[in-house]
Amino acid sequence: MHNATVTSKGQTTIPKEVRDGLGLQPQDKLNFTLLPDGTVIMRAKKRQLADLQGIAGYTGPAIPVEEMKAWK
Structure with missing residues (x-):
C-alpha cells in the first residue's frame, strides 16, 4: 500500500511506484x-x-467532418 498526504490546498503527490505502475x-x-x-x-x-x-x-x-455531415 502507498500513502499520500493532502495539502491545505487539496493537492497531493501520487507515489512514484503508482505513477510508474500506471505509466x-x-x-x-x-x-x-x-x-x-x-x-x-x-x-x-x-x-x-x-x-x-x-x-x-x-x-x-x-474523411473530413464536413463530408460526414453531408451524409445526413
Whole structure:
C-alpha cells in the first residue's frame, strides 16, 4: 500500500511506484469515482481521440467532418 498526504490546498503527490505502475506521464488525466460506501475508484485517462483511429475496422482514407455531415 502507498500513502499520500493532502495539502491545505487539496493537492497531493501520487507515489512514484503508482505513477510508474500506471505509466502516468505529465498532463495525463485522472478520473475519480466516489462510491456510496466511501470507496474511491481512480482511473487514468491516457487515451486521446486519435488513439481510437481504426477501431471500427475502417482502413480507407481519412474523411473530413464536413463530408460526414453531408451524409445526413
